[in-house]
Amino acid sequence: MNKKTLTHLDSNGSARMVDVGNKPATQRRAIARAVVRMAPTTRLMVMTGKAEKGDVLAAARIAGIQAAKRTSELIPLCHPIAITSVELDIREGGKKGELHLTATVKTMDRTGVEMEALTAVSVAALTIYDMVKAVDRGMTIENIALTEKTGGLSNFKRTTPAVKSTRNR
Secondary structure, eight states, X not given: OOGGGOTTBOTTSOBOOOOOTTSOOEEEEEEEEEEEEOOHHHHHHHHTTOOTTSOHHHHHHXXXXXXXXXHHHHSXXXXXXXXXXXXXXXXXXXXXXXXXXXXXXXXXXXXXXXXXXXXXXXXXXXXXXXXHTTTOTTOEEEEEEEEEEESTXXXXXXXXXXXXXXXXX
8 A cells, every 4th residue: 555545644644634525425335244253052042032131133233323323433533424324234144153244334425434334333243242241252253344335436345255264163
C-alpha cells in the first residue's frame, strides 16, 4: 500500500479525519460476517432458547444493531452517519457447534458503512460469548470480515474465504 491510498493520514503521516463534505450522498451498503464456534451442546442451548441468561439470539441482534449506530464513538476516525437499516442474521453453521453471523448495514450518506457492519457483527458475536460463557469458555470468535461493499466510488465483493480455519471441535 502506498501513502496515497491511506486516506486517514495527512501529508506528514499524521492521523486525520477525512473531509467528506464535498462528496455526494449516495446509497451505500456493507455486509460483514463472523463465525462463533462452541460445543454442539452450547449451540443447541442457544438455538432452543434455553440459556440461563435468556434469549441469546435476540440479545445479540439488539447488541449488534446498537453497536452499528455507535461505531463513530468507538472507532476514532469514523464519521457519524445516518444509518437507514441494520439487519443481523444468525444461523447454525454447517459444522457442529458453529453459528454464522451476518450484518448488513445501509445508509444514504457521504461515506460508507463498512466499519458499522464489522462493528455490528463483532459485538453480536461478543454478546453470544458473554451470555453463554458460563457453560462454554472455550468458544471462539473467528473470521470477522467484510464480505461486500457497494456504493460510493468503488464496490467490493470477497471471492475467497477470509481465513480458513483448521480448528476442529
